[in-house]
Amino acid sequence: MDNRSDDNLLTSLHEAFNSRETVPDEVLFAALREAIAAREDVPPDFVAAAKNSYAWHNIDAELAQLAYDSGQEPVAGLRSESASIRALSFVSACLSIEVEITGDTLLGQIIPAQPGTVEMHTLDGDTVAAPVDEAGCFAVEPKPVSPFRLRCHIATQPDVLTGWVTLLTRLHNPPRS
């Protein structure tokens, strides 16, 4: 057998017995132990909550992006879930939604002004609906404690859905006005 066929033989041997065949038992066991531990480290409610996020898949509505957040520096792109909101502005292709927290009430306005309804969906699965008046104004009370998003129904166009908003009261207590 010449050197070349030796090389070929080695190559094919190497391919046939790639590392999963040759890695020593003890190394394989250590890796298995790590793999199992990595899964067991994750709390069940972390996994369950992540699975539940799928409820928000394929929502038939246009998404409104966060354009302004008074609690933060100017925001680039989609970044709704942030610090203490006092005033937020969401913009979709056809309208914008201004939201602010006053005391225990979430106040908002749809621009351009038009009547309809607004639904506040919380991550806990609650939905609160409120009317939107001719001036585009609405009020939702009490203000949500869990992350929430707003869905606006107006007659003339598809529903508009905002990103998720978290009121981080544990960090900030916005001054009551």
Added chain:
Amino acid sequence: MRDDPSVVALVARAAGSDEGAWHEIVERYAPLVWSICARYQLSGADIEDVRQTVWLGLVEQLGNLREPAALPGWLATTTARECLRVLRASRKCEPFGGDPDDSAATAAVDPAMIEEEILLAERNAKLRAALADLPENDRRLIALLLSDPPLPYAQISGILGVSQGSIGPMRGRCLARLRRSPHLRGLTDADFTPGRVTTPGGKPRG
């Protein structure tokens, strides 16, 4: 390994309306998201914040992922970025603005850490998948062999009701089946080389 066709298929199914595929994605990658949160040593409430943003963000991005195979990268990068964001937010709210030298407040996402977390999470997911495909007897034996502290063969033979002498050959056959698992195709020696960098908080040192 990074172009795992099963990930592409899972993303495509979840982007349709297959909730089972979404659950599989979560089962597979929750340890990756969790492990990165642990690196940044986030508090419970901060972890919850990151968890919400990452998974809700992914639900909304499912149909837009240009390369579904890049899902683990998307998850890892988004998680690390969100970890830094909540750290920054909580620093900002500390009285006197927190520690100005705190590198977590200004750190960028460390690509080497991300890469390492992804490789490890992918390897672990493949091993768990291979294990789950084994016959139940094999899984029981492996669980016993993995006991910490290790169980003597005498005790394992008692539990399984087989002779002590047959444990060795059983173990050999069981590991051979595991090694042949299609889930482990493509794993390389590097995947089994220990040496995780354990820089806490992903903070650049030095």
